[in-house]
Amino acid sequence: MNGCHDVGGMHGFGPIKREDNEPYFHEKWEERVFGLFFGCFAGGHYNLDEFRHSIEHMGPAYFQTSYYEHWLHAMQDLLVRNGTLTHAQIEQRMREFAAQGSA
Amino acid sequence: MPHDGHDHDDDHDHDHHNRPPSDTALRVKAIESLLTEKGLIVPEALDLIVQTYESKVGPRNGAKVVAKAWTDPAYRKRLLENSTAAIAELGYSGVQGEDMVVVENTPKVHNMVVCTLCSCYPWPTLGLPPVWYKSAPYRSRAVIDPRGVLEEFGVEVSASTEVRVWDSNAELRYMVLPMRPAGTEHLNEEQLAELVTRDSMIGVGQPRVPIGSAP
Numbered sequence: 329m330n331g332c333h334d335v336g337g338m339h340g341f342g343p344i345k346r347e348d349n350e351p352y353f354h355e356k357w358e359e360r361v362f363g364l365f366f367g368c369f370a371g372g373h374y375n376l377d378e379f380r381h382s383i384e385h386m387g388p389a390y391f392q393t394s395y396y397e398h399w400l401h402a403m404q405d406l407l408v409r410n411g412t413l414t415h416a417q418i419e420q421r422m423r424e425f426a427a428q429g430s431a
Numbered sequence: 432m433p434h435d436g437h438d439h440d441d442d443h444d445h446d447h448h449n450r451p452p453s454d455t456a457l458r459v460k461a462i463e464s465l466l467t468e469k470g471l472i473v474p475e476a477l478d479l480i481v482q483t484y485e486s487k488v489g490p491r492n493g494a495k496v497v498a499k500a501w502t503d504p505a506y507r508k509r510l511l512e513n514s515t516a517a518i519a520e521l522g523y524s525g526v527q528g529e530d531m532v533v534v535e536n537t538p539k540v541h542n543m544v545v546c547t548l549c550s551c552y553p554w555p556t557l558g559l560p561p562v563w564y565k566s567a568p569y570r571s572r573a574v575i576d577p578r579g580v581l582e583e584f585g586v587e588v589s590a591s592t593e594v595r596v597w598d599s600n601a602e603l604r605y606m607v608l609p610m611r612p613a614g615t616e617h618l619n620e621e622q623l624a625e626l627v628t629r630d631s632m633i634g635v636g637q638p639r640v641p642i643g644s645a646p
Contacts, residue, residue, distance in 0.1 A: 336547030336598070337575045341568040344583060352485050352559045357456040360463055362484070363477030371471055376601065380549065395550065395565045400459060413465055421461035422454075 332390040333383065358396040365399055374406040382406055489558035492523045493606060494627035496533075496556060497638075498620045501611040510608065511535055518556060528555035528604060534597060535608040536634070541588045542595045543581065543634030544605040545573035551599040553606050557632060564633065574598065584635040607634040615641055 382402035500507040510517040552560040597605040630636025
């Protein structure tokens with residue numbers, strides 16, 4: 329079955345953008361997502377196939393978001409689906425941090 | 432659980448193309464904070480994971496494998512016959528490198544590696560992949576126009592050289608054994624490793640030419 333991730337052979341994505349001396353992470357939050365991915369995986373909150381499956385079902389949003397945003401999507405999707413967190417909890421905590429002016 | 436149930440949430444999360452970047456940072460921070468509060472993760476453990484992949488794992492590992500293969504014919508043979516075991520001899524194994532296949536460049540064959548579906552890449556030997564490797568432009572074109580991609584990367588491959596493209600996947604990851612540059616007979620294994628670039632092990636670059644040697 330084709331999905332948004334199955335881009336092999338597709339046209340129209342433009343030039344390959346490379347960066348000299350590229351860092352492994354471009355934003356602090358990317359580091360945290362990377363670490364969280366392992367933490368939640370080690371804790372048994374999802375397996376790798378579920379994680380990929382979640383990303384592969386992002387649809388058009390897949391192309392509008394960055395690599396570690398894909399990871400964030402899958403992590404949140406699976407943590408909410410398995411009952412570990414709720415969207416309301418996450419949104420509430422985000423509002424609290426925003427009010428404190430920290431991110 | 433059927434996917435219909437959560438697609439609405441996806442829309443909620445990703446429909447806003449122009450949302451400020453801090454929204455993502457806030458979301459990550461919120462999730463980390465909630466999981467920490469529940470005792471499900473330990474932030475210091477996350478720090479350690481990040482530090483490990485930033486400083487201890489990287490293409491220098493793969494470069495040592497290549498340099499050993501260039502200087503030790505018996506090792507080269509083992510590397511091509513059972514890549515995972517031969518790489519593990521040097522101490523490189525584990526997550527995202529469980530099953531490795533090393534493909535050898537020759538005057539007649541040039542190999543390059545892609546993961547069309549996402550970002551599969553041999554972490555123990557090459558570290559985390561660069562953004563371009565994970566991007567749609569490389570993934571889409573590597574398999575339909577490999578010579579065009581190689582040209583874009585500045586790699587000269589003659590028309591008579593066969594180009595083979597290997598699509599890494601979740602179970603199996605490829606790494607290229609580039610050709611040893613001419614004029615390096617006097618270099619030892621350690622010096623040779625310095626010539627091996629990350630891109631040469633993906634197959635979109637060539638090893639460096641040693642300083643002082645004829646172009």
